[in-house]
Amino acid sequence: MIGTQPIDLYARKISDEKQTSVLDGSSKGTEKRYEVLHKDYADPDSLRKLAGAIKDHTLHHLGDYLAKAEAALTQRGVKVHFAATAEDARQEILSILHGHGVTRLTKSKSMAAEEIHLNPFLIENGIECLESDLGEFIVQLDNDEPSHIVKPIIHKNRREIARTFQREGIAADYNDDPETITRRARVHLREKYMLAEAGITGANFVCADTGRLTLVTNEGNSRFGMAPAPVHIALVGIEKVIPREQDLAVFLNLLGRSATGQQLTVYTEFINGPKSANQPDGPEHMHVVFMDNGRTDVLASNCREILRCIRCGACQNVCPVYRQASGHAYRSTYGGPVGAVLSPLLFGDRFPELADLPKASSLCGACNEVCPVDIPIPDLLLRLRDKAKREGVHSPAAVPMSPFSTLATSPSLWRTAMTMSKAMNHLPIHVAPIKPLQDWLGQRTLPDSRGGDFRKWYKTRKNG
Numbered sequence: 001m002i003g004t005q006p007i008d009l010y011a012r013k014i015s016d017e018k019q020t021s022v023l024d025g026s027s028k029g030t031e032k033r034y035e036v037l038h039k040d041y042a043d044p045d046s047l048r049k050l051a052g053a054i055k056d057h058t059l060h061h062l063g064d065y066l067a068k069a070e071a072a073l074t075q076r077g078v079k080v081h082f083a084a085t086a087e088d089a090r091q092e093i094l095s096i097l098h099g100h101g102v103t104r105l106t107k108s109k110s111m112a113a114e115e116i117h118l119n120p121f122l123i124e125n126g127i128e129c130l131e132s133d134l135g136e137f138i139v140q141l142d143n144d145e146p147s148h149i150v151k152p153i154i155h156k157n158r159r160e161i162a163r164t165f166q167r168e169g170i171a172a173d174y175n176d177d178p179e180t181i182t183r184r185a186r187v188h189l190r191e192k193y194m195l196a197e198a199g200i201t202g203a204n205f206v207c208a209d210t211g212r213l214t215l216v217t218n219e220g221n222s223r224f225g226m227a228p229a230p231v232h233i234a235l236v237g238i239e240k241v242i243p244r245e246q247d248l249a250v251f252l253n254l255l256g257r258s259a260t261g262q263q264l265t266v267y268t269e270f271i272n273g274p275k276s277a278n279q280p281d282g283p284e285h286m287h288v289v290f291m292d293n294g295r296t297d298v299l300a301s302n303c304r305e306i307l308r309c310i311r312c313g314a315c316q317n318v319c320p321v322y323r324q325a326s327g328h329a330y331r332s333t334y335g336g337p338v339g340a341v342l343s344p345l346l347f348g349d350r351f352p353e354l355a356d357l358p359k360a361s362s363l364c365g366a367c368n369e370v371c372p373v374d375i376p377i378p379d380l381l382l383r384l385r386d387k388a389k390r391e392g393v394h395s396p397a398a399v400p401m402s403p404f405s406t407l408a409t410s411p412s413l414w415r416t417a418m419t420m421s422k423a424m425n426h427l428p429i430h431v432a433p434i435k436p437l438q439d440w441l442g443q444r445t446l447p448d449s450r451g452g453d454f455r456k457w458y459k460t461r462k463n464g
Contacts, residue, residue: 032261058242062239106225108221198231212245212271235289254310309342318367352393
């Protein structure tokens with residue numbers, strides 16, 4: 001089926017300013033990734049395949065590794081909770097906060113928390129919840145949504161941010177100098193850290209053998225959030241478990257280079273649990289909430305490879321569709337190629353309107369080429385398209401491809417069509433009799449046909 005997809009409509013309405021921000025931010029990320037990865041490794045593909053194999057092994061034995069991680073965490077003094085659904089995760093976190101008498105907290109960047117819309121839920125239940133990652137903080141001020149896994153405000157420029165700070169009283173005057181913006185945010189957030197009674201984070205990796213959590217940031221906000229607060233809660237998708245600490249060497253070397261073109265992110269934190277008796281600072285209580293929220297269903301599907309994802313955003317940076325449409329066009333927490341696979345799998349039963357996302361791809365394969373854990377995203381998109389076809393789920397204004405299938409599988413019809421193909425150059429095909437086809441052709445310029453002569457040429461060569 002071809003047709004005008006919802007993502008096409010969004011891309012058509014996006015402002016030039018926003019599109020420029022997304023295009024610049026994503027293309028620079030791709031260039032830096034390629035430069036650093038290929039400078040440091042003679043054969044980066046072998047490292048990607050190793051990372052993919054480790055994740056695959058973990059997913060095949062996920063129950064065992066989760067049990068090992070729970071035991072190791074418990075031994076470190078961490079209280080472990082399991083949440084089957086988004087609502088379970090929200091209620092579990094709220095219960096923990098109430099149990100410790102928490103009324104205000106700071107939160108570091110977490111895609112899992114975005115996935116379950118944790119912030120508005122906590123605020124509705126009387127808990128002051130402040131984002132401390134600079135990008136997420138700006139998103140919260142603007143009542144906006146992140147549009148990138150790593151760079152939540154890739155769709156904004158410094159002028160928009162300066163206006164937001166002036167509007168919200170964080171700055172007395174307008175100033176769009178990036179250093180000034182960052183300094184003003186720092187001053188505002190420092191006081192909030194000291195007043196917070198809890199800190200919420202995600203986790204990039206949880207080592208099953210030791211129970212140690214690894215957090216990767218470039219701002220150190222998670223460290224600030226944990227140091228003065230007596231309670232630390234980590235919300236973690238069950239797929240974030242890895243077998244051993246030595247596996248971190250593979251993933252950390254790939255994550256920084258793939259996400260931001262850095263050899264290593266500025267802050268790589270290893271969380272051992274609540275503070276020990278000889279530590280002057282740190283949380284006295286630590287909780288880890290392992291969240292399923294559809295992941296076991298994905299694990300049982302033929303698209304389980306998507307759970308390898310380490311949330312680097314490289315596939316978003318390189319994707320031509322994402323660059324034109326931005327993350328918001330995907331209408332879900334996860335945008336870009338990874339979102340086109342993951343969102344329909346995680347949320348499709350509740351939001352069937354996301355079924356069009358697997359079609360939001362040119363299938364160029366660039367997403368697979370840059371993925372640090374070698375996820376075959378184009379294959380997964382095709383599997384989901386096939387699933388939609390078998391289940392009779394079609395996008396609005398879709399044009400059936402069956403006529404082309406008949407043409408392409410019949411040699412005599414194909415030869416006739418090729419003979420007549422040059423006539424297409426003189427026909428007003430943009431006024432095709434089928435309206436969905438008119439809409440489709442109205443957005444695309446077909447090249448002039450220059451075919452039809454090969455068979456004549458080959459016949460003379462064969463006879464000669």
